[in-house]
């Protein structure tokens with residue numbers, strides 16, 4: 096067992112949280128502590144936790160509980176042992192339970208890879224999260240909506256992600272299509288005259 100930032104082995108903290116969730120009084124206190132410092136928005140939007148740090152922590156009865164793990168546990172029950180709580184939206188201080196999922200280290204790496212943060216090449220057919228992939232026509236549709244002046248958060252909501260993530264997806268997609276067009280033009284200009 097590796098000690099964590101609050102000096103307690105993570106298993107002790109997880110066991111504490113699992114027990115606390117079963118106690119209606121402690122559960123109510125945990126709910127209060129988490130939502131008190133969270134900007135709760137629409138069901139598809141990111142709910143930003145205003146605690147400090149990349150992954151805000153809630154100090155509760157001598158345990159440092161990460162806000163996103165706490166949000167997951169309050170909605171789904173304790174995080175299965177050894178699993179990470181990952182973000183679909185890629186916003187680290189988001190605690191919207193709809194944006195959180197429990198995954199293994201490889202799911203986490205896969206999630207990073209598909210968001211272009213991790214250079215690892217993974218086999219897409221192996222991922223349980225393949226259904227969350229956007230096709231090029233989805234991305235094109237997002238860009239078309241944006242060109243028509245549709246708000247980022249509306250586009251994000253339609254595709255189940257935050258406005259920040261939607262913006263990132265479109266920016267990457269437009270960058271890719273620009274590169275493709277440029278290389279197509281180059282190939283054409285280099286083609287021998289007919």
Ligand SMILES: [Zn+2]
Pocket residue numbers: 140141142184185186189190191194257
């Ligand atoms: Zn989010």
